[in-house]
Amino acid sequence: MESLIRDLLKQLGATLESAPPHVPCPGITLLGVLSRPPVTQNGPKLSTGTHVWHAHDGWAPLDNLEIERWLVDAPAGVHWMLSERPLRLEQRPTQEGVDYEVWGPERFAQWLGNAILNGDLNATIPTSLIQSSEITEAEHVKPVQVELGPTAFRPQVELQTVLEKLALTHAEHRPVLLSGRVWTITGILRGPENAAERGWWELVEDPYSGEILQLEGIEKLDFIPNLERMEPDSWPDESQVAPHLAKMCEERRHYVVTESSGTHQVQGSVLHWWKLDPSSAEMTPRLALLPAWQIRIPERGIALIHGLNGQLIPM
Numbered sequence: 001m002e003s004l005i006r007d008l009l010k011q012l013g014a015t016l017e018s019a020p021p022h023v024p025c026p027g028i029t030l031l032g033v034l035s036r037p038p039v040t041q042n043g044p045k046l047s048t049g050t051h052v053w054h055a056h057d058g059w060a061p062l063d064n065l066e067i068e069r070w071l072v073d074a075p076a077g078v079h080w081m082l083s084e085r086p087l088r089l090e091q092r093p094t095q096e097g098v099d100y101e102v103w104g105p106e107r108f109a110q111w112l113g114n115a116i117l118n119g120d121l122n123a124t125i126p127t128s129l130i131q132s133s134e135i136t137e138a139e140h141v142k143p144v145q146v147e148l149g150p151t152a153f154r155p156q157v158e159l160q161t162v163l164e165k166l167a168l169t170h171a172e173h174r175p176v177l178l179s180g181r182v183w184t185i186t187g188i189l190r191g192p193e194n195a196a197e198r199g200w201w202e203l204v205e206d207p208y209s210g211e212i213l214q215l216e217g218i219e220k221l222d223f224i225p226n227l228e229r230m231e232p233d234s235w236p237d238e239s240q241v242a243p244h245l246a247k248m249c250e251e252r253r254h255y256v257v258t259e260s261s262g263t264h265q266v267q268g269s270v271l272h273w274w275k276l277d278p279s280s281a282e283m284t285p286r287l288a289l290l291p292a293w294q295i296r297i298p299e300r301g302i303a304l305i306h307g308l309n310g311q312l313i314p315m
Contacts, residue, residue, distance in 0.1 A: 001084055002031060002054050009052070012038035012115065016052060023073035026228045027066065028081070029054045046080060055083035055102075058225035060175040062102070063088040069174070071095040082108050150287040151182055153204075154219040155307035159293055162310040172296040177229045178304070180288040181205040182215060183245055187281035191253065191274040199276075201249050204288055205241060207232035208313055209306060212241075212248050218308065224289065230304075238283060245283060249276040 009016055015036040022030055031054050037046040051074075055062050062083045076097035087104040103111075163169045185201045202215035251274045291307025294315075304313040 001057065002029065005031060005052070005054060005082060008112065009034075009038055014038035014046075020075075022075060025070045025073065027056050027058060027226050028070055029056065029226075047078060049077060051075065051077060051079045053079060053081040055081060055085060056226035057084040057223055058175065058227060060225075061086045061088040062104075064091055064093055065172060065174060067102070068093045071098060071100075074098050074100070150224055150289055152177065152221040152224050152289040153291055153308065154221055155291040156218070157305075157307060157310040159305065162305055163295075165310075166312060168295065168297060171298070173293045173305070175225070175227055176292050176294045176304070177225065177227050178206075178208050178290040178292045178306070179229055179231050180207055180290050181235075181285040182288045183241075184284045184286070185245060185249060185276075185281060187249070188277045189249070189251065189274040190277050192272045195274075196277075197274070199249065203245055203248050204290075205245075205285075206290060206308070207235065208290070208292075208304070209309060209311055212244050213308075214248070229289065230292075230294075238285075242278075242281070242283060246276045246278065246281065250274065 006016060013036070014034055016032040017035045019030040019032045031052045034046060034048060034050045034052060037048060037050065053070075055066075062085045067089065071093055072095075074095060077099070079098065079100035081100060081102045083102060083104050085105075087102060089102065159173065160169070163171060163173075181204070183201075183203045183205060185203065187199060189197045189199050191197070204213040204215050204218060206213060252271050253274055292313075293305045293307065295303055295305055297303055302315045304315060305311070306313060
C-alpha cells in the first residue's frame with residue numbers, strides 16, 4: 001500500500017521527499033514530506049512541507065488512543081494521514097503546533113475516484129495484464145511451490161464486552177500480537193486389528209494460555225498486521241510439546257465387533273482409540289501471531305487481554 005500511495009501521488013504531480021529522522025510509531029509510517037503538493041481539481045488542500053503518513057492495515061480501527069500516541073512524537077507542522085483501517089475518532093486529539101487531517105479508506109477511495117472522473121488520474125490496464133491473458137492453458141497449470149510463513153489470526157472476542165465483564169471499561173488499551181506456533185503434523189493413525197490410516201493436522205500452540213488448539217476453528221487474516229509483537233518468556237522444546245500434539249491427533253471411533261453365539265451372530269459397536277504412531281510422526285513449526293490487547297489498569301499496572309479467549313493475562 002505504501003508504494004501504491006507514492007505512485008499515485010507521483011502521477012498526480014506531487015513530489016514526495018524522503019522522510020526526515022523521527023520517532024517511529026507502531027502501525028503508522030512516515031512516507032515523506034511533500035516538496036510539491038498533488039494537483040487535482042477536487043483534491044485535499046495540501047501545502048509544501050506537509051508530512052504524509054500511512055496507517056497500516058489491521059484488525060483494530062484507528063482510534064483516539066492511537067492518534068494520541070502518534071501526536072506525542074509528531075513533529076510540528078502540517079500532516080496528512082491515510083489509514084487503511086476504519087476510523088473510530090469520537091474526539092479529535094490535539095497537540096500544540098501540529099495541524100493534521102486523517103482520511104479513512106472510504107474518503108481516500110472517493111478522492112481517487114473523483115481524480116479519475118476528472119481526468120487528473122489515468123486509469124489504464126498494464127500491458128503485463130494484457131499479455132498474461134494470452135498465456136496458454138498449459139502454462140497456467142505449472143506447479144507453484146508455496147512456502148509456509150507466519151500466520152496471523154482474527155480476534156474471536158469483542159474487546160468492549162470483555163472489558164465490561166472485567167469492570168475495566170475505562171482502561172487504556174492498544175492492539176498487540178502474541179507469538180505462538182502453528183504445528184503441521186503428518187503421520188499414521190493406528191487403530192484396532194493393525195488398521196492404519198495416514199493423517200494430516202495443523203495445531204496452534206498458545207504459550208500464553210498453555211493450550212493447543214485446532215487451527216480449523218480459528219479465522220485467519222490474509223495479511224500480517226504491523227503491530228508490536230510480544231514473545232513468551234521461554235519456548236518449550238519439541239520433545240516437551242510432541243506428546244501434547246500427538247494427543248490432539250488422536251480420534252475415538254466406533255468399531256464394529258461381531259461375535260458368534262450358537263447359531264447366531266451378534267454385532268455390536270464399541271469405541272476404540274486411533275492413536276498417532278510416534279515413529280511415523282513429522283512435526284514442523286512456523287510462527288503464529290495471536291491477537292491481543294495490552295491494557296493499563298489503574299493502580300494495578302499492565303496486563304494483556306487474549307484476543308482468542310478473552311483471558312486476562314498479568315504482566
